Amino acid sequence: MSAAEExxxxxxxxEHRELDSVVIRFAGDSGDGMQLTGGQFxxxxxxxxxxxxxxxxxxxxxxxxxxxxxxxxxxxINFASHEVSTAGDELDxxxxxxxxxxxxxxxxxxxxxxxxxxxxxxxxRNLKKAGYASNPLEDGSLSGFHVVQxxxxxxxxxxxxxxxxxxxxxxxxxxxxxxGLIMWLYGRDRAPTVAGIQEKFxxxxxxxxxxxxxxxxxxxxxxSAELAExxxxxxxxxxSVEPGLYRNVTGTEAMAWGIVAASVLSGLEVLFASYPITxxxxxxxxxxxxxQFDVTTFQAEDEIAAACAAIGAAxxxxxxxxxxxxxxxxxxxEAISLACAVELPLVVINTQRGGPxxxxxxxxEQSDLYQAVFGRHADTPLVVLAPSTPxxxxxxxxxxxxxATRHMTPVMVLSDGYxxxxxxxxxxxxxxxxxxxxxxxxxxxEGFHPFARDPDTLARVWAKPGTPGxxxxxxxxxxxxxxxxxSYDPANHQRMTxxxxxxxxxxxxxxxxxxxxxxxxxxxxxxxxxxxxxxAVHQAVKRVLAxxxxxxxxxxxxxxxxxxxxxxxxxxxxxxxxxxxxxxxLRRIVRSETLVDAKGLNKxxxxxxxxxxxxxxxxxxxxx
Amino acid sequence: MNAPxxxxxxxxxxLTPKDFASDQEVRWCPGCGxxxxxxxxQKVLPTLGVPRERFVFVSGIGCSSRFPYYMSTxxxxxxxxxxxxxxxxxxxxxxxxxxxxxxxDGDGLSIGGNHMLHVLRRNVDLQILLFNNQIYGLTKGQYSxxxxxxxxxxxxxxxxxxxxxxxxxxxxxxxARFVARSIDTEIVHLSAVLTRAHAHRGAxxxxxxxxxxxxxxxxxxxFTERAHAKETQLRLEHGQPMxxxxxxxxxxxxxxxxxxxxxxxxxxxxxxxDDVLVHDESNRALAGMLCAMDGPDLPVALGVIYRAPGPEYxxxxxxxxxxxxxxxxxxxxxxxxxxxxxxxxxxHLHRPGSAGSEPDR
Numbered sequence: 001m002s003a004a005e006e007x008x009x010x011x012x013x014x015e016h017r018e019l020d021s022v023v024i025r026f027a028g029d030s031g032d033g034m035q036l037t038g039g040q041f042x043x044x045x046x047x048x049x050x051x052x053x054x055x056x057x058x059x060x061x062x063x064x065x066x067x068x069x070x071x072x073x074x075x076x077i078n079f080a081s082h083e084v085s086t087a088g089d090e091l092d093x094x095x096x097x098x099x100x101x102x103x104x105x106x107x108x109x110x111x112x113x114x115x116x117x118x119x120x121x122x123x124x125r126n127l128k129k130a131g132y133a134s135n136p137l138e139d140g141s142l143s144g145f146h147v148v149q150x151x152x153x154x155x156x157x158x159x160x161x162x163x164x165x166x167x168x169x170x171x172x173x174x175x176x177x178x179x180g181l182i183m184w185l186y187g188r189d190r191a192p193t194v195a196g197i198q199e200k201f202x203x204x205x206x207x208x209x210x211x212x213x214x215x216x217x218x219x220x221x222x223x224s225a226e227l228a229e230x231x232x233x234x235x236x237x238x239x240s241v242e243p244g245l246y247r248n249v250t251g252t253e254a255m256a257w258g259i260v261a262a263s264v265l266s267g268l269e270v271l272f273a274s275y276p277i278t279x280x281x282x283x284x285x286x287x288x289x290x291x292q293f294d295v296t297t298f299q300a301e302d303e304i305a306a307a308c309a310a311i312g313a314a315x316x317x318x319x320x321x322x323x324x325x326x327x328x329x330x331x332x333x334e335a336i337s338l339a340c341a342v343e344l345p346l347v348v349i350n351t352q353r354g355g356p357x358x359x360x361x362x363x364x365e366q367s368d369l370y371q372a373v374f375g376r377h378a379d380t381p382l383v384v385l386a387p388s389t390p391x392x393x394x395x396x397x398x399x400x401x402x403x404a405t406r407h408m409t410p411v412m413v414l415s416d417g418y419x420x421x422x423x424x425x426x427x428x429x430x431x432x433x434x435x436x437x438x439x440x441x442x443x444x445x446e447g448f449h450p451f452a453r454d455p456d457t458l459a460r461v462w463a464k465p466g467t468p469g470x471x472x473x474x475x476x477x478x479x480x481x482x483x484x485x486x487s488y489d490p491a492n493h494q495r496m497t498x499x500x501x502x503x504x505x506x507x508x509x510x511x512x513x514x515x516x517x518x519x520x521x522x523x524x525x526x527x528x529x530x531x532x533x534x535x536a537v538h539q540a541v542k543r544v545l546a547x548x549x550x551x552x553x554x555x556x557x558x559x560x561x562x563x564x565x566x567x568x569x570x571x572x573x574x575x576x577x578x579x580x581x582x583x584x585x586l587r588r589i590v591r592s593e594t595l596v597d598a599k600g601l602n603k604x605x606x607x608x609x610x611x612x613x614x615x616x617x618x619x620x621x622x623x624x
Numbered sequence: 625m626n627a628p629x630x631x632x633x634x635x636x637x638x639l640t641p642k643d644f645a646s647d648q649e650v651r652w653c654p655g656c657g658x659x660x661x662x663x664x665x666q667k668v669l670p671t672l673g674v675p676r677e678r679f680v681f682v683s684g685i686g687c688s689s690r691f692p693y694y695m696s697t698x699x700x701x702x703x704x705x706x707x708x709x710x711x712x713x714x715x716x717x718x719x720x721x722x723x724x725x726x727x728x729d730g731d732g733l734s735i736g737g738n739h740m741l742h743v744l745r746r747n748v749d750l751q752i753l754l755f756n757n758q759i760y761g762l763t764k765g766q767y768s769x770x771x772x773x774x775x776x777x778x779x780x781x782x783x784x785x786x787x788x789x790x791x792x793x794x795x796x797x798x799x800a801r802f803v804a805r806s807i808d809t810e811i812v813h814l815s816a817v818l819t820r821a822h823a824h825r826g827a828x829x830x831x832x833x834x835x836x837x838x839x840x841x842x843x844x845x846x847f848t849e850r851a852h853a854k855e856t857q858l859r860l861e862h863g864q865p866m867x868x869x870x871x872x873x874x875x876x877x878x879x880x881x882x883x884x885x886x887x888x889x890x891x892x893x894x895x896x897x898d899d900v901l902v903h904d905e906s907n908r909a910l911a912g913m914l915c916a917m918d919g920p921d922l923p924v925a926l927g928v929i930y931r932a933p934g935p936e937y938x939x940x941x942x943x944x945x946x947x948x949x950x951x952x953x954x955x956x957x958x959x960x961x962x963x964x965x966x967x968x969x970x971x972h973l974h975r976p977g978s979a980g981s982e983p984d985r
Contacts, residue, residue, distance in 0.1 A: 047967050192965055247966040257961060264957045271716050291948040292955040296716055296941060301742040305709035308702070308739075312682070312713025315700055316721065320713065338703050428961050465698035465714070465721050468677045473646070473693050475701025476685075485648065486693065 017234045021080030023088030024182065026175075027105045028097030029066050030059055030073040033175035038075025039423075040179055040196065044188040046248045046425050049238030050079035053535065054423045055087030055608065060278065060361045067129040069100045081237040085389065085535030087422065089610040095178055097121060097152070099130035114231065115145045116181070118174065120153030148231050150221070152177055159217035160210040169207070173214035180218025187235050190215065244427040251390035251419035254426065255349065256286035258397025259321055260293045261431065262347075265398065266405060267438040269294040271313035273306040274323045278361040279417040280351040283323050307332035307339075307348070314344040315474075317441060317464035319401055323349040326368045327357065329412075333376050336410050340380040340500065342474045343451070343460045345404035345411075345439075347397075352416040354606045363606030364418035366531050367582040372412040373560045373589060379497050381504040383407070384560035386414040388534035391426035393419060396557065398434070405439045407507050408459040414559070416581075418608050419532045445469030451484040457510070458503035505561050514563035519545055519552030522572030525621050528598065530556040530586055533579055533609055540614035549622055559586070567594040577601060577621050579614050639670035644679075646696040657808030657834035658687060661755065662694055664814045665724075669697075672722075672822055680723045682711040684731040687762050688755035688834070691726040705736025708743035711750050712937075719938045722822075724751045729770040730760050733789055737769075744798040746937040747826040751818070754791055754829065755808075757836040758843050765839035777839075792915035792929060795829040796908065802828040803911060803930040807848050808835060813859070813926065820928055826936045847924040858917070860927035865900045868923045875900030876922075885913045887921045905931040 026041075028034045035056055042054050055076040064071025078088030090110040096102040098121040109115060122137055136142055137149060156177045160170045176197075183190055194212060201208035221227060249257075263270045272295060274284040288297040300306035303324055310320030322332060329350045339346040352368045354360025368375075372384045383403050387396040393415060400411040442448060442463040450472045451460045463470045472484070480487035481495050518541050519526075529537040534555050541553040554569065556562070563569075570576055570590075578587045579601040587600045601617045603609055644666040652658045669679060679697035683689035685704035692699025698721075702710045711725045725743075732740050732754045743750065759777070760766040766779040770791060774783040795803045802824040806814040814832065821828035833844045847856035858868045858876065866876035869889075877888045877899045888895045904910060911930035918924060949955075 043965055047965055049967070049969070241969055243969050245962070245966055245968050247962070247964060257957075260960060261957055269717065271713060273713065290960070291945045292952050293957075293960075294955070296945070298712075298716060300709065300712075301738055304706060305712075305739055305742070308706040308709035309713035309716065311702075312700075312710035312715075313717035314713075315710070316680075316714045316717035318717035320717075334703055335706065342700075428966065431957050431961070464718075465680045466677055466718060468675065471677055471679075471697050473648075473695075473699035473701065475692070475699075476703055477701065 017232060019234050019236050020082060021078065021084070021088075022092050022186070022234070022236055023076065023078045023090065024093040024095065025074055025076040025091050025105060025108065026095045026097075026178070027072055027074040027101035028095075028175070029100070030061070030064055030071045031066060031172075032073070032097045033172065034073045034075050034097070037175040037179045038077060040193045041182060041188070042077055042423055043192055043196070043248060044183060044190070045077065045079045045186070046246070047192060048188060050081065050236050051084040051239035051241060051425060052077060052079040052423075053084045053087045054078075055418065056421045057607075058362055065129075067098055067100055067126045069104050069130055072101050072104045074101070074105060079236055081239050083239065083241075084424075085538050086608065086611055089612050093182075095182065097174065097178070099126045099132055099136070102136065103130045103132065109145060111144055113145055115142060115147045116178070116231075117147060117149050118152035118178075119149040120151040148227070150181075155217060155221060156214055159213050163206045163210040163213070165206060165210055170210065173210050176211045176214040177218035180215040180220075181222045184219045184222035185231060185233055187233060190219065241425070242427055246425045246427055248423050249391050249394075249426040250421060250423045251387065251393045251415060252282045252286055252421070254391050254393035255283055255387075255397050255413075255415060255420075256290065258394040259287065259347075259401070260290055260295055261394065261434070262319060262398045262401035263294050264431070265434055265436050266319060266401060267436075268317075268319040268405070269296070270319045270321055271296050271298060271310055272321045272323070273298040273300050273309040273313070275300050275303045275306045275328060277303075277325045277328045279353055279420050280323050280325045280328070280349070282420065283349065283351070303328040303331035304335055307335035307346075310346055311335060311339050311344060314339070314346055315342075315465070317462070319345065319347070319405065321347040321349065323351070325351050325353045325361075326355050326359075326371065329368065329371060330375070336382070337376045337378065337380045338476050339410045340376070340382055341476050343408045343500070343503075345401075345408055345462070347400045347404050347411050347413065349397075349413045349415060351420045352414060354604075360606040362417065364416045364532065364608060365581050365604065365606065366414070366416060366533070367585065367604070368414060369530075369559065369582065369585040369589070372414055379501065381501055381560070382409055383411040383504060383507050384414060385411060385557060386531040386559055387419060388531065388555055388557065390419055390422050390424050394426075394429070402435070402437045403507060403510065405437065405462075406459065406510065407457050407503060408462060409504060409507075414531055416532050441467070442470055443467060448472075449484040450474055451479055451481070453499070457506055458499055508558075508561040508564045511558050511563060514554065514556070514566050514569050516569070517553040517555045518542060520550060521552065521569075523550040523552060524574045525550065525618065526552045526554050526570060526573040526576050527614070527618060528554045528556065528570070528576050528578045528586070528590065530559055530580070533581065536609035536611050536614050537579055539611045540618055543611070543615050544618050544622070549619070551618055551622065556586075559589075562590075562593055566590075567596070570594060570596045570598075575599065575621060577617060579603070579609060579617065581609070639676060641666040641670060643676060644669050644696055646694050648693050650694050651690065652687060653838050655837040656687070657757065657836070658691070658755065660808045660811060661753070661814070661832055661834065662691065664811045664818065665753075666695070667811065668815050668818045668822070671819065674722050678720065678722045680714055680721050681726060682707045682714065682723060683726040684728075684736055685762070686728040686731045686760070687757075687836075688726055688728040689731060705731050705734070706739060707731070708736065708739035708748075708750075708752070712743055712746070712748050715748055715750065715938045716941065719749070719942065723749075724753065727752065727754050729754065729756045729758060729768045729791065733791060733794065734769045737794075740794075741798045744795055744800040744827050744829060747799070747801055747934060748937045749825055749939070750827050751821045752827060752829045753818075754831050755834040756791055756831050757834045757840055758788075759836050759840035761836050761839055771840075790915055791831045792829070793912060795831075796912055796915065796930060800829045800930070801826050801932045801934050802928070803831075803915070804829070804928045805831045805833070805924075805926045807833045807844070807926065809848070817927060820931075824931060825933060846919065856919070856923050858914075858923040858925045860903045860914070860925055860929060862903055862905045862928065862931075865897070865902050867900060877901060885917060885922065887923070905929070908932065
């Protein structure tokens with residue numbers, strides 16, 4: 001019996017079965033509140049002690065016409081009694097709130113998986129909008145699944161009737177009804193959700209009470225003997241994790257809090273300057289609500305102005321941060337080059353999305369690596385980092401600020417749409433033990449010139465306007481290495497270009513040695529990953545290792561400069577496989593920098609890798 | 625203008641124009657109007673009671689934007705058109721700095737038009753000096769957004785076809801609360817205008833007619849020539865009648881039929897002294913008409929055309945932040961990280977399938 005069959009058996013038989021992991025997707029119309037349902041279920045799942053990972057997947061349209069396939073919004077969660085690092089490949093449970101949600105998500109439901117359907121939404125109109133010629137609930141096309149049909153609409157209307165909301169508002173409680181049902185199924189405590197609803201709708205008691213009634217009604221319905229037979233409750237034991245205090249965090253929250261932490265640890269005020277763009281805007285929103293810290297947010301008139309304002313702030317002695325997605329980063333390019341030329345610290349956060357051009361605004365991709373490393377005019381090297389998980393965004397934000405201020409350089413952080421929106425449990429760090437990195441501003445006029453350099457790092461001094469005796473001019477024109485005055489001297493330009501290059505190269509001395517995340521330190525195959533593919537690659541390597549096959553996982557946080565020991569580390573392996581959500585950008589960089597003839601596994605579908613996709617590629621490489 | 629924080633009188637009263645000249649060789653063409661503007665600025669700064677280290681000159685790209693290199697203050701020569709955004713960042717980081725933005729008609733109104741619009745609209749406390757020479761000088765003489773229709777230049781050999789922009793009208797349209805005009809070589813007038821621009825809290829927009837003697841020589845001669853300046857210029861003074869002419873015999877009158885300004889001579893054709901408009905800096909509608917005056921019968925308006933103080937952006941940001949802080953209490957990083965639902969996993973529970981964790985709060 002396969003693992004999948006075993007799981008199906010355990011789903012269908014007995015009273016309260018135990019599973020080691022479950023993947024659920026809530027899918028519905030973008031107005032159905034699936035993201036809220038998913039978020040609340042995630043919260044209660046985290047509190048129950050499971051490890052988890054989530055993947056929200058929503059349309060680019062704000063209010064797509066109801067019932068259409070392009071208006072479907074989904075939220076996926078994978079929770080387990082063991083370590084989880086992706087939102088899961090196949091679905092064990094699909095909740096489909098209408099025909100369009102069924103149509104666009106059914107392919108991902110495993111054979112024999114549980115399908116919870118709101119049959120009340122399967123009228124002729126909705127079926128037609130979703131493109132169904134016949135009703136899938138009646139034509140036998142769902143026979144391979146364990147289908148649970150419930151007229152959710154009808155039951156919600158009954159449950160919230162006493163609150164007099166009107167038909168439309170009453171139906172908006174559907175998501176809470178479903179949440180109640182699923183919470184019962186996995187034995188979740190409703191108390192935190194109840195508290196959340198009470199807080200959210202404190203000013204609108206009738207909405208609050210209707211939502212609570214719907215939640216409880218869904219729960220009660222599930223408890224009824226009839227359903228318990230069709231859909232028995234299951235439990236997933238708690239995961240074994242490091243001791244400590246935990247919370248849930250999305251990549252956006254972790255990034256925002258990392259920026260706040262950078263301010264606290266450096267003693268610098270932050271100017272966060274940004275321009276709205278999907279999927280980066282939520283970072284601006286999060287920081288805009290943290291004014292109690294020394295963080296000022298500035299919504300500029302455009303991407304260029306956002307980068308320039310951050311540079312202006314850096315010139316005046318603050319930590320300048322700007323943020324966007326790929327198209328906006330392209331607009332900031334000239335300003336970033338100015339920051340390279342005047343050697344000011346700057347943190348640039350790129351929440352990558354599918355491209356080129358407007359591309360797939362709400363979908364994920366890793367295709368801005370070239371842009372980060374090479375995407376400016378002239379020789380303008382800077383530092384490029386990438387977080388691997390939602391919680392890692394916290395550390396990477398702090399590290400970006402540390403490197404930017406210590407080495408007087410722009411640092412680009414490559415997050416992506418998946419990391420920004422995905423959530424996972426996070427062991428809250430002890431901020432008391434985190435490294436402080438207050439910069440030393442120049443104060444002594446004797447012998448001062450603005451491009452005087454630290455002999456070790458080659459970083460120039462940072463002199464704040466307002467400091468008596470240090471009045472000086474900087475600008476985009478080439479300056480003399482010796483005096484900092486404008487210089488068009490040929491030998492000086494050669495020297496300055498080389499110094500700017502060497503300054504960035506020396507950042508490699510200031511980063512940790514490259515580690516092997518999993519597996520042996522030499523052998524036939526290493527899988528090299530960067531950014532958000534970490535989770536899928538890690539699990540894939542783990543599965544292959546479990547079969548005692550020789551493979552290692554190496555994950556890069558520092559993409560430019562590359563760790564100086566990367567070449568020797570990769571030299572220990574006969575072959576290197578690089579899975580990326582682009583056409584092979586890291587592969588080409590690794591090839592040109594290390595001469596390692598790496599092979600690529602490239603997915604450009606706007607969706608993260610599935611574990612099995614990476615696993616299959618690894619096994620093929622080993623067999624080759 | 626700078627916030628009147630405590631100022632070291634010892635160090636400010638002794639400053640002279642020479643203290644504001646840098647050791648760099650000035651590289652403008654001989655005879656360029658920029659020299660005169662540099663001199664006027666260096667003359668005004670020591671009179672403002674601000675220590676030298678608080679002055680910051682931010683510029684974009686173009687002839688005018690080389691300006692910061694020649695000042696012995698803090699200076700940032702940035703990229704084409706973006707100086708308003710950089711200057712906004714400087715002020716947001718440190719409102720105590722006294723920031724001057726140096727730009728030109730191409731830098732400030734073409735490539736940087738968007739930023740100029742928004743810095744004026746936001747009313748960021750800056751002195752914005754736009755050197756208008758109606759030409760691109762540093763790229764060798766192409767027509768600019770303020771060049772007159774039909775300008776023959778290397779890029780428009782048969783004459784330019786697009787209507788020019790009036791910088792002060794643009795500024796008013798963008799919501800500027802201080803709009804003034806002067807002429808490069810009129811050092812006394814220019815110095816007075818700069819002093820008033822500095823005294824205004826908010827974005828102070830000053831258009832300076834600047835002669836490019838290489839690519840657009842004499843573009844403003846028709847009203848700047850001293851010989852007939854009294855007839856071609858209207859020197860505005862708040863609260864004073866708008867008189868001009870060789871002996872001040874002419875005046876500006878509002879014609880309610882055409883809804884426009886016209887030149888009149890009191891005492892002739894039934895026009896009386898009372899018909900002559902009195903300048904009111906706070907009248908925005910009047911300011912718009914004054915900006916548009918440009919020959920052949922009407923003089924060019926100079927001086928402070930419009931001034932209406934209002935909320936300054938950076939100050940508003942600070943006030944809002946203080947109000948927020950008063951509401952939510954002190955900043956605490958740990959409290960932020962612990963906000964919301966947390967749970968504790970204990971040492972003795974650190975085993976698979978064990979009893980597990982408890983909600984912490």
